[in-house]
Amino acid sequence: MALLYRLVKLPDRFQTHVFTFVVTKSVTRDPDRDVTSKEFACGHQKWSITFSRTDKMLGAYLVWKSASESVRVYVDFTFTILNREHFSVNESFAGKQVKFTTDCPAQGNRNYIPVSDLYGRNFTDANGEFQLELSIGHVRTLYDTEFCVPTSLTSRLMHHHHQIQNHHNPAAGNALQHQYGTASPRGTKCKLETSYFTFGGFDWNLALYPHGVKDVSCKYTFRLFVELLHGTSVEGRMSVYLNRCTGFDHQCRVRYMLVLGDGEKRLDSGVLDDVSDSDGKSYGWHPRYKFSELVTKGTVRVHLEMLLANTLSEVISSIVITGINQHGVSSAASSGVVASPTKTQCYDRDKHAWSIRSDCQSETVRLHMVYKDIQNVPRNHL
Numbered sequence: 001m002a003l004l005y006r007l008v009k010l011p012d013r014f015q016t017h018v019f020t021f022v023v024t025k026s027v028t029r030d031p032d033r034d035v036t037s038k039e040f041a042c043g044h045q046k047w048s049i050t051f052s053r054t055d056k057m058l059g060a061y062l063v064w065k066s067a068s069e070s071v072r073v074y075v076d077f078t079f080t081i082l083n084r085e086h087f088s089v090n091e092s093f094a095g096k097q098v099k100f101t102t103d104c105p106a107q108g109n110r111n112y113i114p115v116s117d118l119y120g121r122n123f124t125d126a127n128g129e130f131q132l133e134l135s136i137g138h139v140r141t142l143y144d145t146e147f148c149v150p151t152s153l154t155s156r157l158m159h160h161h162h163q164i165q166n167h168h169n170p171a172a173g174n175a176l177q178h179q180y181g182t183a184s185p186r187g188t189k190c191k192l193e194t195s196y197f198t199f200g201g202f203d204w205n206l207a208l209y210p211h212g213v214k215d216v217s218c219k220y221t222f223r224l225f226v227e228l229l230h231g232t233s234v235e236g237r238m239s240v241y242l243n244r245c246t247g248f249d250h251q252c253r254v255r256y257m258l259v260l261g262d263g264e265k266r267l268d269s270g271v272l273d274d275v276s277d278s279d280g281k282s283y284g285w286h287p288r289y290k291f292s293e294l295v296t297k298g299t300v301r302v303h304l305e306m307l308l309a310n311t312l313s314e315v316i317s318s319i320v321i322t323g324i325n326q327h328g329v330s331s332a333a334s335s336g337v338v339a340s341p342t343k344t345q346c347y348d349r350d351k352h353a354w355s356i357r358s359d360c361q362s363e364t365v366r367l368h369m370v371y372k373d374i375q376n377v378p379r380n381h382l
Contacts, residue, residue: 001023001024001026001027001035001037002021002022002023002024002027002035002036002037002049002050002051002132003021003022003023003024003037004019004020004021004037004038004040005020005021005022006019006020007019007020007040008020010135010137012137014076014137014138015043015137015138015139016076016135016136016137016138017042017135017136017137018133018134018135019040019042019133019134019135019136020131020132020133020134021037021049021131021132021133021134022129022130022131022132023035023051023129023130023131023132024127024128024129025124025127025128025129027051027053027058028053028058028115028118028128029128031053031054034050035050035051036048036049036050036063037049037050039065041201042136042139043073043075043136043139043141044139044141044199044200044201044306044308044309045064045065045066045073045139045141045199046064046065046066046201047062047063047064047065047136048063048065049061049062049063049132049134050063050106052110053115055115056114056115056116057110057111057112057113057114057115058112058113058114058115058118059108059109059110059111059112060079060108060109060112060132061106061107061108061109062075062077062079062106062107062108062134062136063105063106064100064105064106065105066198066201067100067101067102067105067198068102068143068196068197068198069102069195069197070143070144070145070195070197071101071102071141071142071143071197071198072099072100072101072141072142072143072144073099073100073101073139073140073141073142074097074098074099074100074138074139074140074142075095075097075098075100075136075137075138075139075140076094076095076096076097076098076135076136076137076138077094077095077098077107077134077135077136077137078092078093078094078095078133078134078135079092079093079094079108079109079112079132079133079134080092080132080133080134080135081112081113081118081123081130081131081132081133082123082130082131082132082133083121083122083123084122084123084124084125085122089121091112091113091117091123093109093112095107097138097140118130140305141199141305141306142303142304142305142306143194143197143302143303143304143305143306144301144302144303144304145194145195145206145302146299146300146301146302147192147194147208147299147300147302148192148298148299149192149295149298149299149300151298190209190210190211191207191208191209192207192208192209192210192300193205193206193207193208194206194207194302196245199306199309200252200306200308200309200310201247201309201349202244202245202246202247202252202309203244203245203246204242204243204244204245204306205243205245206240206241206242206243206258206302206304207240207241207243208238208239208240208241208260208291208300209238209239209240209241210238210291211237211238211291212237212238212239212286213239237286237287237288237289238286238287238289238291239284239285239286240258240260240284240285240286240287241281241282241284241285242254242256242258242274242276242282242284242304243276243280243281243282244276244280244282245280246280247311247349248278248279248280249278249349250278250311250312250313250348250349251275251276251277251278251311251312251313251314252275252276252309252310252311252312253273253274253275253276253308253309253310253311253312254273254274254275254276254282254306254308254309255271255272255273255274255306255307255308255309256271256272256274256304256305256306256307256308257269257270257271257272257304257305257307258272258285258302258303258304258305259301259302259303259304260294260300260301260302260303261293261294261296261300261301262296262301265293265294265296267287267289267294269285269287271307272285275312311348311349313346313347313348315344315345315346315356316344342357342358343355343356343357344356344357344358345372352371352372352373352376353371353372353373354369354370354371354372355369355370355372356368356369356370357370
């Protein structure tokens with residue numbers, strides 16, 4: 001087996017993580033035994049390591065465990081077998097921006113090291129075990145797909161564009177109001193969706209509304225409706241939403257980059273910071289762009305790069321002020337005003353308890369976080 005016993009996060013721009021495993025003698029002495037490690041998370045993806053064995057050579061592989069259709073993951077990784085005598089004779093191999101897909105979820109080196117070298121060059125201890133370091137960094141998750149535009153929607157877009165050309169006509173404005181109503185101008189009827197993919201332990205998909213409407217805020221809907229009546233940007237706005245389809249116990253902060261179209265018909269969002277609420281809904285992206293100009297042969301190309309997906313817990317941490325009477329005036333007997341520390345409980349997505357304590361004894365307010373369920377972590381859980 002390969003037992004994970006240490007994790008170190010390096011303070012570099014690639015967010016490199018170094019995982020250290022103890023590899024038991026079964027890897028070299030029992031070639032028919034499955035020696036895949038337990039899953040571990042890095043870069044918002046799940047991974048494991050596994051080994052291959054022949055009579056003479058030992059191979060090592062990094063395995064992508066949360067594979068999804070149409071998703072590619074690029075990773076910088078390095079395997080290093082630690083020598084027991086000196087680090088200068090460690091045995092390593094590395095890959096830069098190695099691609100993982102559903103068709104090829106494992107990448108590595110089948111001729112990593114001769115089995116005889118493990119023993120002859122002092123990599124193993126008296127029990128036949130050795131240490132293996134795996135560094136993972138610069139993890140990029142890319143999702144490429146297409147929105148398939150029905151022919152019925154294409155014809156409606158052409159008809160809608162003809163209406164826009166006559167928006168200055170009051171009769172046309174009345175027709176738009178009748179057609180779109182007061183809240184959802186055709187958005188609930190014209191909706192394009194992608195397949196699902198996995199990132200950060202959640203399932204996601206993209207939804208596109210060609211006319212820029214979903215269940216958005218009242219302020220945004222009113223502004224859009226005014227634009228519809230005045231014909232200022234009816235065809236010039238659409239909406240794209242990143243929907244979270246699982247894990248609704250918490251909100252989730254998400255960061256991503258989205259590109260619609262291809263070639264000259266290309267619309268780039270740049271980096272988007274969004275919040276997925278407890279229902280999985282987000283604020284979305286609402287560019288002023290004609291949807292019809294993105295359509296090529298009945299499809300719209302989609303390129304999405306997921307950067308971040310972290311769960312959020314909202315708690316209220318109160319501050320108790322001592323030395324203040326009921327009228328808000330400091331009592332004469334008090335030498336000063338002191339803020340007493342308070343504790344607030346919260347829970348993460350795994351139902352583990354945390355305590356947040358406010359500290360107001362210095363010039364600035366500080367918050368201390370304490371993991372309360374440490375006693376529930378099993379001992380020797382590798």
